[in-house]
Amino acid sequence: MTNDQNPKLPNRPSVLNWRTVWGLLLVASVVWSLQVGHVFQGNLVNTGGWNLVFRFLVAALSPDLSLEFLLLTLDATLKTLAYAVCGTLFSIIIGLLGGVLSSLVWWKSVSFAGFQAPWLIVRSILAIPRAIHELIWGLFFVNIFGLDPLVAVLAIAIPFGAITAKVFSEILDETPRQPLLAILNSGVSPLNAFAYSLIPQALPNLLSYGFYRFECSIRSAATLGIIGAGGLGDQIFLSLKSLRYEQMWTLMFALLLLSGGTDFFSALLRQRLGFPSRLDLNVVNIEQHNLLEREKHSPRISHKSVGGVGGKENMTPPSPHTPHTPPSQFLHRDLVVKLSLLGAVILLTFSFWYVGADFTKLWSPRTAQLLVRVFQDAFPPDGSQISQMFTLSVQTLAMSILASTSAGLGGILLSLSAARRSEGLEETSQSKIKTALTRFLLLFARAIPEPIWALIFLFVLFPGILPGAAALGLHNLGILGRLMAEVIENLDQRPLLSLKALGASPSQVFLYGVLPLTLKRFLAYILYRWEICIRATVIVGLVGAGGLGRLLTEQLSSFDYKGLLTTLIVFIGLTFIVDMISALVRRALS
Numbered sequence: 001m002t003n004d005q006n007p008k009l010p011n012r013p014s015v016l017n018w019r020t021v022w023g024l025l026l027v028a029s030v031v032w033s034l035q036v037g038h039v040f041q042g043n044l045v046n047t048g049g050w051n052l053v054f055r056f057l058v059a060a061l062s063p064d065l066s067l068e069f070l071l072l073t074l075d076a077t078l079k080t081l082a083y084a085v086c087g088t089l090f091s092i093i094i095g096l097l098g099g100v101l102s103s104l105v106w107w108k109s110v111s112f113a114g115f116q117a118p119w120l121i122v123r124s125i126l127a128i129p130r131a132i133h134e135l136i137w138g139l140f141f142v143n144i145f146g147l148d149p150l151v152a153v154l155a156i157a158i159p160f161g162a163i164t165a166k167v168f169s170e171i172l173d174e175t176p177r178q179p180l181l182a183i184l185n186s187g188v189s190p191l192n193a194f195a196y197s198l199i200p201q202a203l204p205n206l207l208s209y210g211f212y213r214f215e216c217s218i219r220s221a222a223t224l225g226i227i228g229a230g231g232l233g234d235q236i237f238l239s240l241k242s243l244r245y246e247q248m249w250t251l252m253f254a255l256l257l258l259s260g261g262t263d264f265f266s267a268l269l270r271q272r273l274g275f276p277s278r279l280d281l282n283v284v285n286i287e288q289h290n291l292l293e294r295e296k297h298s299p300r301i302s303h304k305s306v307g308g309v310g311g312k313e314n315m316t317p318p319s320p321h322t323p324h325t326p327p328s329q330f331l332h333r334d335l336v337v338k339l340s341l342l343g344a345v346i347l348l349t350f351s352f353w354y355v356g357a358d359f360t361k362l363w364s365p366r367t368a369q370l371l372v373r374v375f376q377d378a379f380p381p382d383g384s385q386i387s388q389m390f391t392l393s394v395q396t397l398a399m400s401i402l403a404s405t406s407a408g409l410g411g412i413l414l415s416l417s418a419a420r421r422s423e424g425l426e427e428t429s430q431s432k433i434k435t436a437l438t439r440f441l442l443l444f445a446r447a448i449p450e451p452i453w454a455l456i457f458l459f460v461l462f463p464g465i466l467p468g469a470a471a472l473g474l475h476n477l478g479i480l481g482r483l484m485a486e487v488i489e490n491l492d493q494r495p496l497l498s499l500k501a502l503g504a505s506p507s508q509v510f511l512y513g514v515l516p517l518t519l520k521r522f523l524a525y526i527l528y529r530w531e532i533c534i535r536a537t538v539i540v541g542l543v544g545a546g547g548l549g550r551l552l553t554e555q556l557s558s559f560d561y562k563g564l565l566t567t568l569i570v571f572i573g574l575t576f577i578v579d580m581i582s583a584l585v586r587r588a589l590s
Contacts, residue, residue: 018588019588019589022585022588026405029401030401030402030405032398032401033397033398033399033401033402033405033469034402036394036395036398036465037398037399037402037464037465037466037469038464038466039466043462044461044462044466045460045461045462046459046460046461046462047460049458049459049460049461050459050460052243052459053456053459053460055243055245056245056248056456056459059245059246059248059249060249062246063246063247063249063250063253064244064246064247064249064250065250069247069250070250072235073232073235073250073251073254074254076225076230076231076232076234076235076251076254077231077232077254077255077257077258078354079149079230079231079232079354079355080218080221080222080225080231080232080233080255080258081218081221081258081351082350082351082352082354082355083149083152083153083156083217083221083224083229083231083351083355084156084214084217084218084220084221085214085217085347085348085351086153086156086157086348086351086352086355086357087152087153087154087155087156087157087160087217087220087221088156088160088210088213088214088217089348090153090156090157090161091156091157091160091161091163091164091213091217092161092164092210092213093161094157094158094161094162094164094165095160095161095162095163095164095165095167095168095213096164096165096168096206097165098122098126098161098162098164098165098168098169099164099165099166099167099168099169099171099172100168100169100172100194101122101165102119102122102123102126102165102166102169103168103169103170103172103173104119104169104173105172105173105175105177105180105198106172106190106194107119109180109184109190109193109194110190123169126162126165126166127162127576128162128572129158129159129161129162130159130162130163130166131535131571131572131575131576132159132535132568132571132572133159133535133536133538133539134155134156134158134159134160134220134223134224135155135223135224135226135227135538135539135542136538136552136568137154137155137158137159138151138152138155138224138227138229139227139556141154141155142227142228142229143370143374143556143559144367144370144371144374145361145367147228147229147230148357148358148361149229149230149355149356149357150357150358150359150361150362151224151227151229152221152224152229152230152231152355153355153357155220155224155229156217156220156221156224160213160216160217160220163213164209164210164213167209168206168209171202171205171206171209172198172202175198175201175202175205176201177198179197179198179201180193180194180197180198182197183196183197204273207270207273208270211266211269211270212266214262214266215259215262215263215266218258218259218262219259219446219447219449221233222236222255222449223449223450223451223539225237226449226451226539226542226543232251232254232255232258233449233452235247235251236248236251236252236255236449236452237451237452237455239251240452240455240456252447252448255447255448256443256444256447258447259443259446259447260443260447263443263482265340269337269340272337273337374561377559377561377562378561378562378564378565379562379565380562381562381563381565381566381569382560382562382563382565382566383566384563385551385563385566385567386566386570388551389548389551389566389567389570392546392547392548392550392551393548393570393571393574395465395546395547395548396465396534396537396541396547396548396549396571396574397534397574397578398465398469399465399468399469399472399533399537399540399545399546399547400472400530400533400534400537400578401530402465402466402469402473403468403469403470403471403472403473403476403533403537404472404473404476404526404527404529404530404533405473405526406469406470406473406477407472407473407474407475407476407477407479407480407526407529407533408480408522408523408525408526408529410473410477410480410481411476411477411479411480411481411483411484411522411525411526412484412515412522414438414441414442414477414481414485415481415484415485415487415488415522416485416488416506416510416514417434417435417438418435418438418439418442418481418482418484418485419435419485419486419488419489420435420485420489438481439482439485441478442477442478442481442482442485443478443482444478445474445475445477445478445481446475446476446477446478446479446482447478448475449475449539450471450472450475450536450539450540451471451539451540451542451543453470453471453474453475454467454468454470454471454540454543454545455543456471457470457471458543458545463545463546464545464546465545465546465547467540467545467546468537468540468541468545468546468547468549471540471545472533472536472537472540475536476529476532476533479529480525480526480529483525484518484521484522484525487518487521487522487525488514488518491514491517491518495513495517496509496513496514499512499513520589523585523586523589524586524589527582527585527586528582530578530582531575531578531579531582534574534575534578535575537549538552538571541553548567548570548571548574551563551567552564552567552568552571555567
């Protein structure tokens with residue numbers, strides 16, 4: 001028999017590879033987290049709390065609609081919106097400057113050699129504020145500025161600015177660099193080359209993430225109300241503590257309306273500008289990598305290096321959803337976009353006026369004196385509680401694993417029902433009602449701040465990491481479910497319609513059509529939210545849900561700055577470990 005008659009079959013990949021190793025480690029980590037949460041020991045539910053839960057649910061049918069309380073709710077809503085707008089503006093400014101300075105392509109463009117040192121320095125500096133949750137920043141600024149609206153604005157701007165800088169730098173590094181190289185080779189300065197080549201190409205992803213960051217700012221502004229910064233979170237927290245559930249539901253409906261309205265207008269603008277995805281995490285597969293390698297060696301494209309620019313990492317393809325029409329053309333011809341720009345200017349002006357923050361406090365002598373006193377009181381760090389911090393770090397890590405895993409699995413299960421572009425697969429009115437209901441539940445889950453969810457779960461669960469994990473899991477379920485639904489909405493529907501035409505049921509379409517095409521992106525989103533969850537464990541710890549957050553609360557309330565600095569160092573180290581693990585897993589998925 002000839003070789004043509006007996007072609008050599010490709011070798012089957014080994015069962016034992018990095019993906020299966022990480023999968024086994026995931027299962028082991030979940031079992032370990034359940035053990036840390038004492039799930040296997042029983043006695044987890046406080047049966048006496050079900051009466052409070054019943055009263056809470058019944059109160060949703062009769063919210064407080066008195067004129068006086070509605071005016072209070074309106075004021076709190078506007079204050080929350082204004083905090084988010086001001087904080088987002090500053091975070092975008094910080095993110096754009098920090099994103100350029102922390103991008104590898106910038107330092108390769110400005111220097112022929114030795115670019116590694118400044119790049120690492122900038123990245124390291126930005127990593128510290130990014131690792132500290134905005135609520136901790138808020139508690140710190142309260143001790144400096146008092147209960148001034150400036151606290152909420154800075155608490156959003158600083159950590160979100162560092163997070164935005166990280167994402168913007170990754171977007172710039174993943175943007176094709178051929179136009180940049182051509183301009184640099186013609187003698188144009190790096191700053192002008194960035195402004196006329198790389199930034200316009202990356203603008204769709206930069207704007208999409210800016211919209212997403214504004215949605216996150218709404219939720220953070222509500223969360224910051226818990227420390228007394230005002231707004232809807234403050235009023236919800238007070239109503240819950242005083243068991244005024246009717247008032248609490250009025251405030252929660254207002255927060256739901258604010259979050260839903262922001263989500264709707266953000267989606268409308270992105271569709272008008274041609275940006276279908278609010279958060280695009282690139283997961284390059286092997287076929288794409290091979291294509292890029294072929295393009296890199298193609299004679300049609302010059303890869304003349306400028307200080308190391310032009311390696312294979314430069315060739316990440318543009319997003320499959322990159323708009324065919326440049327955003328600048330939409331700005332000139334789309335009436336909705338023009339009105340939105342005008343509305344954004346009005347909203348910015350109104351927000352700064354309504355907030356009434358005293359920005360002169362930033363450079364006042366008293367602020368400098370207080371900062372010096374705090375740093376003097378914080379050094380040297382107090383290591384007397386290291387053993388306790390290790391135990392609480394274990395609880396914090398277990399809490400984040402349970403939260404992100406449950407949110408990821410729930411998001412995957414609900415994403416198909418929440419995706420709007422399933423008309424070709426399910427055209428019945430019943431499916432449309434199911435989609436609308438699922439999207440509402442996801443919106444409700446992510447609109448309510450995690451500490452509020454934690455307090456509600458503490459009605460029926462004994463204090464520990466489980467209420468915190470449940471609160472974080474439910475909140476992130478709303479976020480992940482929406483992001484995953486957008487991934488499904490942006491899929492090519494033809495393979496899915498072919499499966500349906502062959503007689504596949506909706507569940508089979510999901511298992512054999514949707515899931516194989518989206519699993520890598522889903523896992524990337526889950527890992528991204530795990531990085532967020534480890535930081536958010538602090539805020540549920542503030543209300544008694546365990547972990548390092550509880551210790552931080554005690555140290556802040558007692559002005560124990562030496563112990564606080566030690567706890568923050570431990571917490572930042574823990575977040576860095578999670579970030580590194582997440583990066584390794586994402587690399588294994590590519």
